[in-house]
Amino acid sequence: xxxxxxxxxxxxxxxxxxxxxxxxxxxxxxxxxxxxxxxxxxxxxxxxxxxxxxxxxxxxxxxxxxxxxxxxxxxxxxxxxxxxxxxxxxxxxxxxxxxxxxxxxxxxxxxxxxxxxxxxxxxxxxxxxxxxxxxxxxxxxxxxxxxxxxxxxxxxxxxxxxxxxxxxxxxxxxxxxxxxxxxxxxxxxxxxxxxxxxxxxxxxxxxxxxxxxxxxxxxxxxxxxxxxxxxxxxxxxxxxxxxxxxxxxxxxxxxxxxxxxxxxxxxxxxxxxxxxxxxxxxxxxxxxxxxxxxxxxxxxxxxxxxxxxxxxxxxxxxxxxxxxxxxxxxxxxxxxxxxxxxxxxxxxxxxxxxxxxxxxxxxxxxxxxxxxxxxxxxxxxx
Amino acid sequence: xxxxxxxxxxxxxxxxxxxxxxxxxxxxxxxxxxxxxxxxxxxxxxxxxxxxxxxxxxxxxxxxxxxxxxxxxxxxxxxxxxxxxxxxxxxxxxxxxxxxxxxxxxxxxxxxxxxxxxxxxxxxxxxxxxxxxxxxxxxxxxxxxxxxxxxxxxxxxxxxxxxxxxxxxxxxxxxxxxxxxxxxxxxxxxxxxxxxxxxxxxxxxxxxxxxxxxxxxxxxxxxxxxxxxxxxxxxxxxxxxxxxxxxxxxxxxxxxxxxxxxxxxxxxxxxxxxxxxxxxxxxxxxxxxxxxxxxxxxxxxxxxxxxxxxxxxxxxxxxxxxxxxxxxxxxxxxxxxxxxxxxxxxxxxxxxxxxxxxxxxxxxxxxxxxxxxxxxxxxxxx
Numbered sequence: 049x050x051x052x053x054x055x056x057x058x059x060x061x062x063x064x065x066x067x068x069x070x071x072x073x074x075x076x077x078x079x080x081x082x083x084x085x086x087x088x089x090x091x092x093x094x095x096x097x098x099x100x101x102x103x104x105x106x107x108x109x110x111x112x113x114x115x116x117x118x119x120x121x122x123x124x125x126x127x128x129x130x131x132x133x134x135x136x137x138x139x140x141x142x143x144x145x146x147x148x149x150x151x152x153x154x155x156x157x158x159x160x161x162x163x164x165x166x167x168x169x170x171x172x173x174x175x176x177x178x179x180x181x182x183x184x185x186x187x188x189x190x191x192x193x194x195x196x197x198x199x200x201x202x203x204x205x206x207x208x209x210x211x212x213x214x215x216x217x218x219x220x221x222x223x224x225x226x227x228x229x230x231x232x233x234x235x236x237x238x239x240x241x242x243x244x245x246x247x248x249x250x251x252x253x254x255x256x257x258x259x260x261x262x263x264x265x266x267x268x269x270x271x272x273x274x275x276x277x278x279x280x281x282x283x284x285x286x287x288x289x290x291x292x293x294x295x296x297x298x299x300x301x302x303x304x305x306x307x308x309x310x311x312x313x314x315x316x317x318x319x320x321x322x323x324x325x326x327x328x329x330x331x332x333x334x335x336x337x338x339x340x341x342x343x344x345x346x347x348x349x350x351x352x353x354x355x356x357x358x359x360x361x362x363x364x365x366x367x368x369x370x371x372x373x374x375x376x377x378x379x380x381x382x383x384x385x386x387x388x389x390x391x392x393x394x395x396x397x398x399x400x401x402x403x404x405x406x407x408x409x410x411x412x413x414x415x416x417x418x419x420x421x422x423x424x425x426x427x428x429x430x
Numbered sequence: 431x432x433x434x435x436x437x438x439x440x441x442x443x444x445x446x447x448x449x450x451x452x453x454x455x456x457x458x459x460x461x462x463x464x465x466x467x468x469x470x471x472x473x474x475x476x477x478x479x480x481x482x483x484x485x486x487x488x489x490x491x492x493x494x495x496x497x498x499x500x501x502x503x504x505x506x507x508x509x510x511x512x513x514x515x516x517x518x519x520x521x522x523x524x525x526x527x528x529x530x531x532x533x534x535x536x537x538x539x540x541x542x543x544x545x546x547x548x549x550x551x552x553x554x555x556x557x558x559x560x561x562x563x564x565x566x567x568x569x570x571x572x573x574x575x576x577x578x579x580x581x582x583x584x585x586x587x588x589x590x591x592x593x594x595x596x597x598x599x600x601x602x603x604x605x606x607x608x609x610x611x612x613x614x615x616x617x618x619x620x621x622x623x624x625x626x627x628x629x630x631x632x633x634x635x636x637x638x639x640x641x642x643x644x645x646x647x648x649x650x651x652x653x654x655x656x657x658x659x660x661x662x663x664x665x666x667x668x669x670x671x672x673x674x675x676x677x678x679x680x681x682x683x684x685x686x687x688x689x690x691x692x693x694x695x696x697x698x699x700x701x702x703x704x705x706x707x708x709x710x711x712x713x714x715x716x717x718x719x720x721x722x723x724x725x726x727x728x729x730x731x732x733x734x735x736x737x738x739x740x741x742x743x744x745x746x747x748x749x750x751x752x753x754x755x756x757x758x759x760x761x762x763x764x765x766x767x768x769x770x771x772x773x774x775x776x777x778x779x780x781x782x783x784x785x786x787x788x789x790x791x792x793x794x795x796x797x798x799x800x801x802x803x804x805x806x807x808x809x810x811x812x
Contacts, residue, residue: 069531103755125756145717145756146706148771149451171707174770202757203707203715324528325553325585333585335527338726339786344753346728371726373485373783374507374527375584388556389530401755404721404787407809427789 067391068418070322071336073406074393077413079316080110080298087280087297088118094284099123099142099273101295104400106425108136110298121165123293127152128428134164136424142167144229144293146175146195146203153178157186169229171195171203176217183222192217193227193271198254199235207258211265218267227271228262229293230255234278234307244307248282251275256288278307301399302359303345306352312359317409318393319358319402321376329382334392337371341394342401358394368394449773450800452704453718455788456775459795461698462492462680469662469679470500476666481505481524481655483677486782488807490518492680503547505675509534510810516546518806524549526611526675528557528577528585535560539568551611553577553585558599565604574599575609575653580636581617589640593647600649609653610644611675612637616660616689626689630664633657638670660689683781684741685727688734694741699791700775701740701784703758711764716774719753723776724783740776750776
């Protein structure tokens, strides 16, 4: 077997394809269905509820499929995303992000008044007071979960401070504190890890323990919500965890392959680009750069040691090693067959932020047709 | 003066403001006008044409202002951007990117048939043949410029190979090779540099020399087009350079401040965020992360040594040191006054890719009103 065969062109000749213009994202519907079923089974096996984070796909129709497959509801990061989802009939939504703007909280009250089970997030006394005021103004009660900082040190209250804060919040009018939640990613003993089984178990244990402490303090904590795509299935195995909130699993990406939670073949989203230049034997330039591929998971980002900004399908020796806004520079074997006009499919390092760069995806179903699908909740920055 | 005053809250209390919901970008129209005038004057001083790159603003109305202030035309990176600009009446457009898709070239021919001076880019024989075929099919001649690789090693032909390729392209039917162009950024002797004056002069000299060599070979090279925001004014000083194509200058950003080409006060675009949590004395979390701020210019990116992902206006000690998709973690002085609900303005490291994450900007004019302005050519990925 020659190097030429090993390092050959992983793309499809433009001439032979009916592919859309590039750059674009193509989503494989069959793989999405497999990913939906797999996570639903993992949740059912552990007897926990599944509330997928919609941040990855931002598509109400995909959220509906997740719910049809057994998910209890969905998670979003923004009020505006919740509004888009509710407008499409999704009626059980957790906004896993502290909302502290009075105007947004007024909109949240309106949303909760529409028959949606809307759960808000709170992690501070100031935030809780704003929630309480909004609830009072709306003449209603708002359901909320307290965010626990289990080590990521972003939003959330430390476990040892949780009971004191929760009691104060619980005493406020208009807030029903129904649960706790955390986001932690793959972390063990305070450090990033590739041992996601141990990370998930630790995450689950910390949250089960936090829930026990709050109940001991007299609080009625029903929901104990955890989990990222890598850790969700493992955290779910811990007694006391009641819900998982993975997001990325819907499409999967190279970062998740790096965590070992899926194979490249499970990745449902690929970015297609075209070779626009081969300025030297070992370099091709494609029409996707940092406005097409997310750069928030960097090459060589520990602990994954991802080489380059994506995985070039069919050519594991090729490395997307540099990007400008619209140029992607791929280092290739000198004897590989890439030509100007060839199209290449690339699994991005981080699919969530990559999808967020695009106005639409092409959705491929078993009929082989590509449907141009606007990303309804994309760019909902407010 | 106490630390409290030094490191105090650079934001505006939510209660006292009529600001839009966050995260959002606010563009200061007066600063944009100053930036437009400044670059127009630099071009006029050196007697070169100005063809701003619209990749930064992606707004036809801003392109029109640049042209009204003396720009010859505009530059874009994508055919779809050119189409949006032409639809708004911009009639002199250079697509500084090799287009190699037959379907796109067919659209380019249609665009050129509409009375637009459309200039295409070419850097390979294969690409030129595709241009020639499209021109023949459209029964017209296409104007093109040859891209020269002056050291960035992305698209472009090396100077020593330019004449041979240019002669072959010139011999093809349907292509009028009217000029050469390059993009180089701040580079000196093959390395990144902060000596942008020397970098700009080197860039100009290389291109003037390349143009001479092509003319010596018998080619009619009229346009010698160079320049990024940092180098444009310096490259323009070199005899033989005829055009500059800066883009970022329209808004400016922290990277350009790092290059010394402007002050923070010249930065017309700021990202506004809200403090959603202060989990510890030295940490605030704001509602903008990697889906709000571009990450393609990294903290500590040489040679700028930018600390953090943006410059927090009014608090030079605060550092936006970590981001997740929707969380920005800002390290602050323990005695500073930030509170949940405060709004903060941040100058991003790279405004071009940051604007590209947003669906709209708020445009502030001297009447003090903020106008929500959809970014017409955003996300034109095809």
